[in-house]
Amino acid sequence: MPSPLALGLLAWVLALGLYADSTIASQAGPRSEAQLAPGWGPLSYEPPEPGHYRLPPLGEAADAKVLDEHGRTRRLHAVLGGRIVLIAFIYTSCSDINGCPLATAVMHSLYATMQRDAELKTRLRLISVSFDPRYDTPERLRLYARALRGDGDDKDWSFLTTSSDADLKPLLASYGQAVEVEPARSARSADAFAHALRVLLIDPERRIRNIYSASFLHRDLVLSDVRTLLQEASVPRPVPQQALEPSPDGSPNRSSDGSLDGNDDRLSGIGDDPSGHDAEADQTGSGSLGMRRGAGALADLPRLASEPQLGLPPLPVPSDNPLTAAKIDLGRKLFFDRRLSFNETMSCAMCHIPEQGFTSNEMATAVGVEGRTVRRNAPTLLNVPYVERLFHDGRESSLEQQIWGPMLARNEMGNLSVGAVLDQLKQLPDYDGRFQATFGRGPSMETLGMALASYQRTLLAADSPFDRWYFGTRDSAVSAAAKRGFEVFRGKGRCAACHLMGSDHALFSDQRFHNTGVGYRRAMGDPHPVQRVRAAPGVHLEVPRSLVESVAERRPSDLGLYEVTQEPADRWKYRTPTLRNVALTAPYMHDGSLATLAEIVDFYDRGGIQNENLSPLIQPLDLTEAEKEDLVAFLNALTGRHIDRLVADAFAAEIGDRRSDPASAASHDSGGSRR
Amino acid sequence: MTGAPTGLACSWAFLAALLALTGVIAGAELGGDFRLTADDGNSFSLAQTRGKVVLLAFGYTYCPDICPMTMAELSQVVKALGKDADKTQVLFVTLDPERDTAERLDLYLEYFDPRFIGLTGTAEAIHDVARRYGVRYEIHRDPNTALGYTVDHSTDIYLVDPRGELAAILPFGTPIGRTVAVVKESIEHGAGNGTSK
Numbered sequence: 001m002p003s004p005l006a007l008g009l010l011a012w013v014l015a016l017g018l019y020a021d022s023t024i025a026s027q028a029g030p031r032s033e034a035q036l037a038p039g040w041g042p043l044s045y046e047p048p049e050p051g052h053y054r055l056p057p058l059g060e061a062a063d064a065k066v067l068d069e070h071g072r073t074r075r076l077h078a079v080l081g082g083r084i085v086l087i088a089f090i091y092t093s094c095s096d097i098n099g100c101p102l103a104t105a106v107m108h109s110l111y112a113t114m115q116r117d118a119e120l121k122t123r124l125r126l127i128s129v130s131f132d133p134r135y136d137t138p139e140r141l142r143l144y145a146r147a148l149r150g151d152g153d154d155k156d157w158s159f160l161t162t163s164s165d166a167d168l169k170p171l172l173a174s175y176g177q178a179v180e181v182e183p184a185r186s187a188r189s190a191d192a193f194a195h196a197l198r199v200l201l202i203d204p205e206r207r208i209r210n211i212y213s214a215s216f217l218h219r220d221l222v223l224s225d226v227r228t229l230l231q232e233a234s235v236p237r238p239v240p241q242q243a244l245e246p247s248p249d250g251s252p253n254r255s256s257d258g259s260l261d262g263n264d265d266r267l268s269g270i271g272d273d274p275s276g277h278d279a280e281a282d283q284t285g286s287g288s289l290g291m292r293r294g295a296g297a298l299a300d301l302p303r304l305a306s307e308p309q310l311g312l313p314p315l316p317v318p319s320d321n322p323l324t325a326a327k328i329d330l331g332r333k334l335f336f337d338r339r340l341s342f343n344e345t346m347s348c349a350m351c352h353i354p355e356q357g358f359t360s361n362e363m364a365t366a367v368g369v370e371g372r373t374v375r376r377n378a379p380t381l382l383n384v385p386y387v388e389r390l391f392h393d394g395r396e397s398s399l400e401q402q403i404w405g406p407m408l409a410r411n412e413m414g415n416l417s418v419g420a421v422l423d424q425l426k427q428l429p430d431y432d433g434r435f436q437a438t439f440g441r442g443p444s445m446e447t448l449g450m451a452l453a454s455y456q457r458t459l460l461a462a463d464s465p466f467d468r469w470y471f472g473t474r475d476s477a478v479s480a481a482a483k484r485g486f487e488v489f490r491g492k493g494r495c496a497a498c499h500l501m502g503s504d505h506a507l508f509s510d511q512r513f514h515n516t517g518v519g520y521r522r523a524m525g526d527p528h529p530v531q532r533v534r535a536a537p538g539v540h541l542e543v544p545r546s547l548v549e550s551v552a553e554r555r556p557s558d559l560g561l562y563e564v565t566q567e568p569a570d571r572w573k574y575r576t577p578t579l580r581n582v583a584l585t586a587p588y589m590h591d592g593s594l595a596t597l598a599e600i601v602d603f604y605d606r607g608g609i610q611n612e613n614l615s616p617l618i619q620p621l622d623l624t625e626a627e628k629e630d631l632v633a634f635l636n637a638l639t640g641r642h643i644d645r646l647v648a649d650a651f652a653a654e655i656g657d658r659r660s661d662p663a664s665a666a667s668h669d670s671g672g673s674r675r
Numbered sequence: 676m677t678g679a680p681t682g683l684a685c686s687w688a689f690l691a692a693l694l695a696l697t698g699v700i701a702g703a704e705l706g707g708d709f710r711l712t713a714d715d716g717n718s719f720s721l722a723q724t725r726g727k728v729v730l731l732a733f734g735y736t737y738c739p740d741i742c743p744m745t746m747a748e749l750s751q752v753v754k755a756l757g758k759d760a761d762k763t764q765v766l767f768v769t770l771d772p773e774r775d776t777a778e779r780l781d782l783y784l785e786y787f788d789p790r791f792i793g794l795t796g797t798a799e800a801i802h803d804v805a806r807r808y809g810v811r812y813e814i815h816r817d818p819n820t821a822l823g824y825t826v827d828h829s830t831d832i833y834l835v836d837p838r839g840e841l842a843a844i845l846p847f848g849t850p851i852g853r854t855v856a857v858v859k860e861s862i863e864h865g866a867g868n869g870t871s872k
Contacts, residue, residue: 101846
């Protein structure tokens with residue numbers, strides 16, 4: 001006579017025998033449906049079609065200090081890494097199979113899907129975070145990861161814990177994960193946790209887009225949501241808006257950013273304010289126009305260029321083009337002259353915008369005549385005479401020659417030939433005699449370059465709060481945060497390895513070329529299949545990328561220094577830019593792909609972007625959140641003192657324009673601009 | 676990747692050894708040998724399984740759901756392992772020694788696979804093993820059920836490699852194919868590289 005135990009088990013085994021499939025879901029058949037969460041089995045309904053519904057942002061994903069499975073301290077934001085992330089809060093010794101084991105099983109199923117789907121593998125990341133630091137040590141998580149992931153990439157599925165309850169509590173609070181400790185009932189048992197399962201979907205902008213409970217956590221539902229997020233196009237990130245209004249006492253208002261003295265950069269700021277572009281009530285408006293009004297004042301540029309500035313080495317001036325007031329004046333006139341472009345619409349100053357750090361804060365990559373696509377970010381001209389090899393790829397060696405690059409580039413000023421530019425100059429009455437008086441000869445390939453180079457040699461901006469503290473030994477010039485940030489800069493952050501400093505001056509550049517992975521990502525990264533296009537304030541259209549590409553100009557490919565040297569190892573190497581005035585010169589990197597200083601710091605903290613030619617100097621830094629903030633404070637203290645004089649001078653300069661009124665154009669120049 | 680210079684490799688090995696040592700001293704090391712009573716009534720030491728991959732499960736025979744599912748899974752894993760099943764040993768440690776006698780464990784496991792070994796012992800001995808492997812369990816007295824009480828327990832399966840080291844922790848719900856792969860990896864690793872630690 002079999003025992004009741006045997007009968008019961010027999011029923012089990014028979015039932016299980018019918019389900020030969022290898023997933024636990026199908027083995028769960030004998031259990032009543034009510035007891036097992038839907039995530040354990042096949043979905044009983046069709047998942048929604050990706051892209052046919054919206055996932056409104058539910059909040060920001062907070063940062064926190066965590067430990068990874070190798071025991072390294074990481075910032076959670078760094079682990080999120082700009083991917084779509086599914087994050088589950090678990091503990092490995094959970095006894096409720098509709099809780100943590102369900103989350104882990106769904107994660108494993110997604111992980112397996114990722115290994116078969118190239119797009120998901122590069123776009124999705126799974127993170128399991130333990131709220132049980134006492135049991136779930138990095139070692140235990142490593143054993144867990146080995147079972148689930150084998151030798152797979154921890155970037156696909158990361159297991160995190162915390163080093164203490166002190167680190168854990170704010171993390172749980174910021175993600176709304178309530179965990180109640182159920183105290184042990186006897187000496188033999190351990191505390192357990194009462195918790196509701198919460199699994200969160202986070203988009204690449206670190207916004208929470210969905211929260212799954214046990215009833216809705218299912219691989220197919222998560223996949224639909226992930227694919228919906230993938231279809232959202234990458235809208236360019238807004239450039240941070242700096243307050244443009246002077247503070248009530250009329251003093252510069254940037255003094256909160258690490259420069260206790262404040263700086264003379266009140267006239268700098270972006271033109272159009274991109275914040276609020278998603279709102280229907282948004283109106284575009286140029287901050288520049290308001291700033292320009294009455295602010296113009298010609299400066300004594302020759303004198304400014306001859307005054308040594310704290311933090312800068314002596315100004316290099318080629319012996320065959322000494323600086324003269326006449327050359328600087330002529331160069332300035334040329335710099336703001338729209339008639340020097342193919343269709344007489346575009347001047348140098350339209351990409352190197354004076355009030356935007358002599359670069360463009362509004363464009364990640366520049367736009368040339370007729371809206372033609374330029375593949376790179378306009379570099380700042382502030383302190384450009386110190387740059388030894390010009391352009392992001394270093395292909396030119398002197399400013400005198402460099403100016404012909406943008407003049408003749410089809411997608412920049414678009415001139416067809418050197419001769420066409422010179423012929424134009426020769427027939428513009430306001431240039432009549434100017435070249436002769438300045439150089440003793442007329443406009444030529446050489447003299448045009450000499451004049452423009454001379455103006456650019458006056459665009460010097462140092463004597464920053466940092467310089468006054470570090471080189472000028474004025475202890476109060478910068479904040480304590482900026483000082484700590486400087487220690488990170490030349491210590492743990494290893495920034496100074498490339499952004500070099502000298503003993504009595506600093507250019508913050510080694511003048512060399514490095515692969516940080518940004519170019520690699522631009523060239524090899526998978527574009528989103530759908531692009532989000534802003535049609536009007538508050539109105540966005542989601543347009544298939546193929547459609548956009550059929551009408552858009554394709555962005556030219558970009559291989560960096562390789563284009564100059566043809567050396568395969570030089571692929572995607574770009575020049576180390578100076579960090580001076582970096583607070584004014586967003587967006588960053590050669591393609592303008594990073595919008596803020598904080599993003600830059602995060603980027604290098606992550607160790608750049610992996611590729612076979614990644615510079616060995618670039619490695620994950622494990623910076624703390626405080627260290628990152630300090631670094632940004634330091635970078636904000638590098639804004640030069642006399643920038644407003646340069647900007648006001650630029651505002652006062654005449655703009656060479658075929659349509660301009662001769663009366664106003666002639667305000668400080670003898671000739672009118674109209675032929 | 677290029678190979679590290681020999682000097683560096685040596686110092687790394689030294690550091691690793693040092694870290695392992697401090698781990699043991701601090702009691703941080705998970706797993707390790709233990710001695711309990713097998714379902715045939717004889718004393719059983721984990722060291723007896725050296726050379727085999729051990730799948731170590733914790734539970735109790737009155738368990739209404741998770742344990743039978745886990746054990747049924749493990750029987751499928753062993754079946755799928757084919758001749759590698761000889762190099763694998765499933766152990767089931769009861770967390771309910773009060774009711775799970777050796778005899779009862781033997782009867783229970785026979786339905787899944789006669790090769791499975793059930794282990795019991797004093798409450799203290801079992802508690803010690805559970806603690807060392809990081810198993811959480813709690814007895815819930817409930818006079819309203821026919822069983823009198825249930826044992827709430829964590830559901831992971833522990834993989835001990837042929838050298839006796841805890842090599843992986845498999846959560847409940849790990850697909851059978853994945854478990855088989857991890858076991859086979861461990862068998863190969865143990866056979867080819869038995870002296871690395």
